[in-house]
Amino acid sequence: MNTTDVSVINRLRIILRNINFPIIFSNDIRVSDANISTVCFRSTAGFQCRCEDQYRWSCDQCLLYGHCDTIINSTCGCINAFPPDGQYCQFVDQYNFTTCPTRTTPQPPTTPPVLHKYMVSLEMNTTDVSVINRLRIILKNISFPIILSNDRRVSDANISTVCFRSTAGFQCRCEDQYRWSCDQC
Numbered sequence: 151m152n153t154t155d156v157s158v159i160n161r162l163r164i165i166l167r168n169i170n171f172p173i174i175f176s177n178d179i180r181v182s183d184a185n186i187s188t189v190c191f192r193s194t195a196g197f198q199c200r201c202e203d204q205y206r207w208s209c210d211q212c213l214l215y216g217h218c219d220t221i222i223n224s225t226c227g228c229i230n231a232f233p234p235d236g237q238y239c240q241f242v243d244q245y246n247f248t249t250c251p252t253r254t255t256p257q258p259p260t261t262p263p264v265l266h267k268y269m270v271s272l273e274m275n276t277t278d279v280s281v282i283n284r285l286r287i288i289l290k291n292i293s294f295p296i297i298l299s300n301d302r303r304v305s306d307a308n309i310s311t312v313c314f315r316s317t318a319g320f321q322c323r324c325e326d327q328y329r330w331s332c333d334q335c
Contacts, residue, residue, distance in 0.1 A: 197232040201239035209250035
């Protein structure tokens with residue numbers, strides 16, 4: 151889950167505490183437990199990823215990314231990076247943590263920050279063709295990228311498909327540079 155709102159994380163903690171497990175979806179699908187293990191956030195130095203209670207970073211991760219708390223029993227609770235390989239804090243009772251080497255100098259992160267790209271799709275319902283035409287004009291005249299904050303920007307926006315009621319029901323047409331796949335035609 152990606153969010154920058156701490157209240158969302160706190161609400162999720164409350165929800166998870168109050169769920170009665172197991173949750174049975176079918177004979178084959180059953181959720182026996184759910185926990186938050188790692189919470190990452192932007193800091194003045196880049197990113198910090200902190201472990202929740204009963205979770206820890208292994209010593210190799212603490213040394214590779216730099217620890218932002220004390221290394222205890224060859225683990226730490228916070229690292230100064232967002233691991234690009236999808237690593238997350240490990241449960242202390244189920245993970246065999248390796249012993250830290252005797253070197254105590256923390257290593258700076260060796261990997262550049264990960265750039266995440268998201269494609270946001272918006273559906274707009276209108277029966278007024280002039281609204282679509284005005285939207286085309288607005289999108290054509292906007293200078294991209296639009297900077298929303300230091301770590302967020304809109305790099306492009308366009309209209310892919312316009313659907314409208316016709317005598318045969320609905321008809322959908324692709325905008326410039328978009329096409330339907332053969333199985334859709």
